[in-house]
Amino acid sequence: MIGGFGDIYRTLFGLELAVMFQYRAAVIIWLLGLVLQPIVYMVVWLRVAESKGGRVGDFDAGTIAAYFLVMMLVNHATFTWHMFEMGWRVRSGFFNAILVQPLHPWHRDVLQNVAYKVLALGVMLPVALLLAWYFKPTLDPPLWAAVAFVPAVLLAFLTRFFLEWTLALLAFWITDTSGLNNLYMAFVLIFTGRLAPLSLLPQGLQSFAAWSPFQWMVAFPVELLLGRLTPAQTAHGFAMQALWILLGFGVMQLAWGRASKRYSAVGA
Amino acid sequence: MMPAIRCEALSKTYRVPERDPGLWNAAKSLLHRRTRDVQAVKEVTFDVAPGEIVGFLGPNGAGKTTTLKMLSGLLNPSAGHVRVLDFEPFRRDREFLRQITLVMGNRNQLVWDLPVADSFERNRAIYRLQRGQYEHTLAELTELLDLQDLLRKPVRNLSLGERMKCEIAVALLHRPQILFLDEPTLGLDVTMQRRIRTFVAQYNERLGATILLTSHYMADVEALCQRVVVIHHGQLLFDGALADLVTRFSPHKTIVVDLEREGLDLSAYSDSITVEGSRVTLLVPKADTAQVTGRLLADLPVIDLTVEEPPIEEVIEQVFNLEAGGSAA
Numbered sequence: 110m111i112g113g114f115g116d117i118y119r120t121l122f123g124l125e126l127a128v129m130f131q132y133r134a135a136v137i138i139w140l141l142g143l144v145l146q147p148i149v150y151m152v153v154w155l156r157v158a159e160s161k162g163g164r165v166g167d168f169d170a171g172t173i174a175a176y177f178l179v180m181m182l183v184n185h186a187t188f189t190w191h192m193f194e195m196g197w198r199v200r201s202g203f204f205n206a207i208l209v210q211p212l213h214p215w216h217r218d219v220l221q222n223v224a225y226k227v228l229a230l231g232v233m234l235p236v237a238l239l240l241a242w243y244f245k246p247t248l249d250p251p252l253w254a255a256v257a258f259v260p261a262v263l264l265a266f267l268t269r270f271f272l273e274w275t276l277a278l279l280a281f282w283i284t285d286t287s288g289l290n291n292l293y294m295a296f297v298l299i300f301t302g303r304l305a306p307l308s309l310l311p312q313g314l315q316s317f318a319a320w321s322p323f324q325w326m327v328a329f330p331v332e333l334l335l336g337r338l339t340p341a342q343t344a345h346g347f348a349m350q351a352l353w354i355l356l357g358f359g360v361m362q363l364a365w366g367r368a369s370k371r372y373s374a375v376g377a
Numbered sequence: 378m379m380p381a382i383r384c385e386a387l388s389k390t391y392r393v394p395e396r397d398p399g400l401w402n403a404a405k406s407l408l409h410r411r412t413r414d415v416q417a418v419k420e421v422t423f424d425v426a427p428g429e430i431v432g433f434l435g436p437n438g439a440g441k442t443t444t445l446k447m448l449s450g451l452l453n454p455s456a457g458h459v460r461v462l463d464f465e466p467f468r469r470d471r472e473f474l475r476q477i478t479l480v481m482g483n484r485n486q487l488v489w490d491l492p493v494a495d496s497f498e499r500n501r502a503i504y505r506l507q508r509g510q511y512e513h514t515l516a517e518l519t520e521l522l523d524l525q526d527l528l529r530k531p532v533r534n535l536s537l538g539e540r541m542k543c544e545i546a547v548a549l550l551h552r553p554q555i556l557f558l559d560e561p562t563l564g565l566d567v568t569m570q571r572r573i574r575t576f577v578a579q580y581n582e583r584l585g586a587t588i589l590l591t592s593h594y595m596a597d598v599e600a601l602c603q604r605v606v607v608i609h610h611g612q613l614l615f616d617g618a619l620a621d622l623v624t625r626f627s628p629h630k631t632i633v634v635d636l637e638r639e640g641l642d643l644s645a646y647s648d649s650i651t652v653e654g655s656r657v658t659l660l661v662p663k664a665d666t667a668q669v670t671g672r673l674l675a676d677l678p679v680i681d682l683t684v685e686e687p688p689i690e691e692v693i694e695q696v697f698n699l700e701a702g703g704s705a706a
Contacts, residue, residue, distance in 0.1 A: 120502035124488060124495055131490040206486045209449050209479045211471040212503045370453045370467075373391060 114216065121217060125224035140229050143185050144236055150304060151177035151244070166309045171247030172335065176306055178237055178246050179331045184303060185233055186226055187266045187326055191218050192290045195277035200284075204372065215274055215361070222270065250336035257343055261330040264350040269326040271357030278361070281368035296321075302328030322353040379463065380424035381555060381587040382448060387457035389418040389443050389611075417443040419611040420457065427554075430581055430588040432602035432619070436697045440611040441591045442481075445557045448589070449479040461555060475504055478553040480561050485540070486547050487532040493543050494528040497550060504551035511550070518546040521576050538569040545573065549580065556580075556588045562597055574600045595689045609697060619689070627692045630666045631685045632659045637678035646673060655680075660687075 129136060154173045158165040168176065198204055207214050250258070276293060280286050298304050299314070300323035307318050307328050318324040329346040332338050338346065395413050396406040418440040425431050435441045446452040447459055450466035450473065459466060464473035487496040501511045519525055522542045527535065535543065545561060558577070562570040574597055581588055581601075592598055598605060598619065605622055607615040615622055632647075636655045643650055646669050649660035661669045666684060673679060 116505070117502045120498060124491065124499050127495065128488065128490050205446075205451060205479075205481065208451055208469065209474060209477070210486075210500075210503050211474040369469075372452070 117212065117216070118220060121220045122224055125217075125221045126228060128221075129224050129228045136225065136229055137232065139225075140232055140236075143188070143229075144181060144233070147177045147181040147184070147303070148240065154305065155244075166306070168306060168309075169247070171245060174241075174244035175246030175248040175335055176331060178240055178244070179248070179334050180303060180327065181240075182233065182237055183262055183265065183327050183330050184301075185229065186262050187269045189218075189222055189270050189273045191222075192273050192277040192286065192293070195280040196284070196286050199280050199372070208369070208372075213365075215270075215365075218274065219270060222266075248335065250334050253340070254333050254336055254338065254343070257347075258330055258334045261333050261343075261346065261350070264347065264354060265326050265330050268322055268350050268353045268357060271354060271361050272322050272326070275357060275361040275364050278364045278368045281371050296323060297326075300324065301326050302331060306332075319349075322349075322357070325350045325353055378426065380460075381427040381429070381462060382423075382425035382589065383458075383460045384424075384444070384448070385422050385458040386420040387418060387422070387444065387447060387459050388416065388420055388455050389440075389447060389452060390455040391415045391417055417611050418447070418454075418608075421608065421611070421613045422457075423606050423613065423616050425587055425589060427587055428581070428585040429604065430577075430590065430601050432598040432605040433589050433591045433608070434598065434605050434693060435591075435608040435614075439608045441608055442559055443611075444608065445479065445559050445589065445591065449477055449557050450474070451479070475551060476553055477555040477557065478548040478551070479557045479559070480545055480548045481559045485532075485544055487540065487543055489532050492529050492531055493524070493535070493547075496532065496543070496547050497528075500547055500550045506551060510552075514550055514552060518549060521579065522546050522572070538565050541565055541569070542573070545576070552584060554584070554586055556586055556590075558588060558590045558592075560592055561590070562592060562594055570594060570596065577601055595693065599689055607693075607696060614696065622696075623686050623689065623692050626696045627687050628663055629660045629687060630663055631687055632661055632666070632670060632673065633657075633683045633685065634659070634673055634677070634679055635681040637680055641677060643673075643677075 151174060154165060154168070154177070155170055158168065158170055158173055163169055165173070204214070207217070273293075276289070277286075279289060283289065299310070300307075300318040300321055302318075302324070307315055307324060310318070318328070325346060329338075329350070333343055333346065391414070392412045393415055394406075395411055396402050421440070421444060433441050433444070443452065447454050448461055448466055450469045453467045462473065462476055464470055466473065466477075486500070487493065488499060497511075497515055500506075501508075506514075519528070522545065524542060524546060527539055527543060530539075532540065532543070541561065541564075549556070556577075561577070562573050565573065577588065577590070578601055580586060588601075590597065590601060602619060604617065605615070605619050606613065607622065615625065617625075629649075634643075634657050636657065639655045641657075643657055643659065647659035647661050651658040659669070670682065670684060673682060
């Protein structure tokens with residue numbers, strides 16, 4: 110499907126990148142948040158490990174640093190913001206111009222997302238290297254895991270994108286979705302492993318994360334690059350990602366059909 | 378010939394929440410949400426032939442924009458049937474969307490932060506236009522709308538008129554067969570209005586495109602539309618030639634006489650008289666026009682006399698007022 114969209118994707122990606130250049134300051138401010146949060150969690154967990162004789166669970170200082178640095182990069186690669194924009198789009202009539210064009214709106218959002226990620230990577234990577242120099246992470250994955258990390262991040266992005274785009278569509282039914290978004294973000298913080306490695310959570314919460322899409326959106330690629338997964342666990346992770354992507358895409362299409370039927374095309 | 382646009386008993390009902398003002402009522406609405414059905418369009422039926430330019434008229438809130446949104450696939454009709462180029466618009470089939478365009482006076486397809494040329498490039502990709510055809514059309518639109526100096530300007534730096542010209546150009550880049558133009562000259566100065574009118578007429582002539590146009594400027598309608606569809610309170614009020622609208626809804630004609638001297642009493646000829654020096658304007662029932670004209674010429678020292686239809690704005694206003702008063706024509 111993407112092949113037929115080659116020219117559209119190339120052109121829109123270039124334009125989205127050009128728009129991002131116009132918002133350099135905003136891009137940097139967003140980045141600060143994305144960088145600071147994992148550093149804070151990392152420092153807290155390093156202190157916890159220190160107070161417990163150097164280890165917490167099966168993590169030592171080096172692996173804690175590695176976990177949160179890789180987490181920072183994976184979270185950057187996979188996060189989306191459309192849930193926070195959709196309400197405005199519905200209320201302002203922004204969709205009117207988009208819906209009469211022969212391209213589903215999610216394509217634009219993917220490209221906008223990727224454009225931001227690519228641009229921000231120019232800052233994110235040096236920051237990650239600087240942090241790595243300071244915190245000295247232990248990162249020594251087997252070659253196959255390092256290779257598998259790349260598609261795992263890509264699939265993690267799609268898992269997260271389709272789920273969050275579908276949730277964003279609730280804006281067609283609910284006037285203000287900010288409360289719901291915050292609740293969802295709390296789930297993301299806990300069950301994607303951003304707050305703490307999932308293995309440090311109580312067993313019940315770990316099981317929930319494993320059956321939900323959350324684990325596969327962020328924690329899975331992180332643990333893969335840390336060399337903490339067996340080939341069998343990795344294969345299971347890819348299968349879960351595939352399942353949630355298919356499910357997410359299907360539900361998104363269904364929800365979009367309902368949402369656009371409900372759309373009242375306000376804003377003249 | 379199959380019509381380009383066909384609406385049959387097309388209706389749209391919005392469900393809108395409502396509550397009385399005040400804190401107590403706000404609290405009550407948490408438990409019991411009250412809604413009201415508002416019928417924006419009621420069983421509207423009309424056809425538009427390929428290549429036709431039709432003026433779609435009505436006062437604010439008449440249902441014009443809602444109808445255009447249903448025809449362009451933005452809104453799902455509540456009832457009735459609609460076919461555009463034999464497509465069902467709401468399915469938003471890609472082939473359908475490639476053949477239509479919707480231009481709304483206050484909505485834009487332009488990328489706000491980038492130079493205008495980037496928006497053209499984006500639509501080239503989205504509509505999958507061949508490079509050669511794209512460049513040809515772009516050159517044509519640039520010339521017709523005089524866009525040369527605007528292409529490199531960021532959209533946010535354009536004036537309203539410049540932006541509207543660019544909006545129209547970007548919306549026509551894929552050479553649509555059907556144009557839904559909702560107030561395309563809104564807020565523009567007279568020169569720019571004329572330029573856009575000329576352009577729309579040329580586009581229609583060159584491509585045989587079908588155009589449905591709403592405008593509050595009667596000059597747009599008079600210049601472009603042989604036929605008008607009038608809608609009010611969501612209902613179709615009139616569908617026919619512009620001239621017939623005047624005949625049907627204006628029972629009067631205007632007689633303007635220039636007299637040799639001022640101060641003559643013309644009250645015997647009409648109940649509605651406006652005097653400006655030696656020029657007197659009389660409003661007379663259509664059927665009496667010939668007889669009154671004859672009497673004026675016979676009785677008075679007339680230098681010049683003309684018989685005119687009332688201005689179209691007045692007729693339209695009269696139509697809307699009639700309906701507002703509940704006396705349907």
